[in-house]
Amino acid sequence: MQETKIRAAALGTLLAAEAMNVLDATITQVAGPAIHAELGGAASDIQWFGAAYTLPFAMLLITGGRLGDLLGRRRVFLAGVAVFALASLGCALAPDTGVLIGARAVQGLASALVIPQTIGLIKAMYTGPALSAALGWNGPVVGLSAVSGPLLGALLTDLVSWRAAFLVNVPISLAILAARRLLPEDRAANPVRLDVPGTLLASLGVGLLVYPLIDRWDWTLFTGGAAVLVVFGFHQRRRRNPLVEPSLFGHRGFPSALVTSTLFFAVMNGVMLVVVLHQQLDEGLGVLASGLTLLPWSGGLAVSSWLAGQWLVPRYGPRVAFAGLTLLLAGILLAMAGPPPLALGIGGLGLGLFTVPFFTTALSVVRPHETGSAAGLLNAVQQLGTTLGIAVLGTVFLRGHSLIQALVPAAALVLATMVTTALMRPAKTTAKATV
Structure with a gap:
């Protein structure tokens, strides 16, 4: 006891x-x-x-x-x-x-x-x-x-x-x-050695790509970041203990899952930021009032996550993810007329319906010995997507102070997420087995 x-x-x-x-x-x-x-x-x-x-x-x-x-x-x-x-x-x-x-x-x-x-x-x-x-x-x-x-x-x-x-x-x-x-x-028991050069190359490459999205548009930095990431890719292929397991990219579905995760979390966090900025900078709401505006977004996510995990995904499988993205897109389109609770509530419901089937489908395409590396990489691109959403949608809003202008690329990112989700190849199991 x-x-x-x-x-x-x-x-x-x-x-x-x-x-x-x-x-x-x-x-x-x-x-x-x-x-x-x-x-x-x-x-x-x-x-x-x-x-x-x-x-x-x-x-x-x-x-x-x-x-x-x-x-x-x-x-x-x-x-x-x-x-x-x-x-x-x-x-x-x-x-x-x-x-x-x-x-x-x-x-x-x-x-x-x-x-x-x-x-x-x-x-x-x-x-x-x-x-x-x-x-x-x-x-x-x-x-x-x-x-x-x-x-x-x-x-x-x-x-x-x-x-x-x-x-x-x-x-x-x-x-x-x-x-x-x-x-x-x-x-x-048998730890893998650190890949310090790989960590430095990946950090530098991504940093060079993200920095100009926030501060200033600079093709030189973009090009430099892309070049560094190419060097990182060659480094991973040649290293005995790579930072990222190269065999993961032999599965057609897993690279699509990484892109999907990046796009989805860019939308999720970027939309939250621009709604709050619009409420405070354009509508003159206080900090607490603008925070409470996001309650339907968060509440919808909580409710739909529970429904998806307990009932919808066991019955309908990965198809629930597309229903979630459809609701998320509908919420964003409604929010273009202003962020009423209904629009954010619908979008929040879409978030929860997507996340539950997504992670099980993403990991179903990898082999057991790759699971740890795959989970770590999915978590990493989730945070990277958050960074990109803040950078891209936040910059669009701050340049024009227009919620509609900021939500247009958000809607486009949801459409792109639908495409990359379709490219993910789930394991050949029953819907219930994927939960």
Whole structure:
């Protein structure tokens, strides 16, 4: 009985760390204009408040997982939480946008150390049916945290200050560190060596592609970024222990899944940002009011995720994803006339209907020994998609201050997502088996 309580407390500690890190990926979306109003700086800094976090988070996720394999997952997890606490304090005390953006980047780096360790530590504590039950908490906690970030940011900013949205991480982190003795140490039996050159090449290439989308359109940077990523591809093919498992790209469906994930999360997070910017900068709503505007979006996602997982996907299989994308497109088109609750509610329902079948279909095309690399890569492009959505849709809005102009590319991205989803080849199983 005592051991069961200790494991439950340890699981709660891991989930709290995961929720804290995922929350911070979106917590500045509502508070961004308020931060900019106090600290000043360029209008594009509003986008960097989010992108500076999600970009290093995306690029270092796989490397963070490898560090846990090599050095021990408990050790890397605790180091990540400690760095995250210090970076959060730096955000809360930032005197200008430059310091804030730099501290946000360190937060993203720390998250890349924390998040990959949670699944491994849960597996080290549980086996059999208990493991399935423990892992079952992971999805709801991550999903709820991701969509709750803007609302929490709005509440803290309105009731206290935007600085409180970062400062609240410090006591939570200290509580997690205080519970460190509850966590087991765990590491891979045959860890794969770090691919430091690959990590640097991938980070540089993606950074060169994303930077001009936010600050200034520069074909030289785009070309340089593409060239670096080509070098990265050749490097991966020649390396004995690559950062990304090359055999994954031998499946026709998996590259399509990566593109699909990037496009979908670009829409999901980009739309949230431009709706909030429209509410605050054009409609004159306060931080809390604009945050509450997103409730139908988040609520629709929560309801439809449950319906999809419990009833729709077991009965209709991957086809539910297309129904979700259709509803998402309908919500975006309705929102072009203004973001009423109905439009955002319909779009939110579409989000949940898509996400549940997507991940099972994406992973069904890979072999068992590729699953870890595939899951890490899917998580990485999810964060990359968030960065691109913030960059592209946010830039379109800030240049014209038109919600319609920003939602037109969002609608186009949904149509592209429909195409790439159709190119994913699910495993030849029954619909119920894909759940």
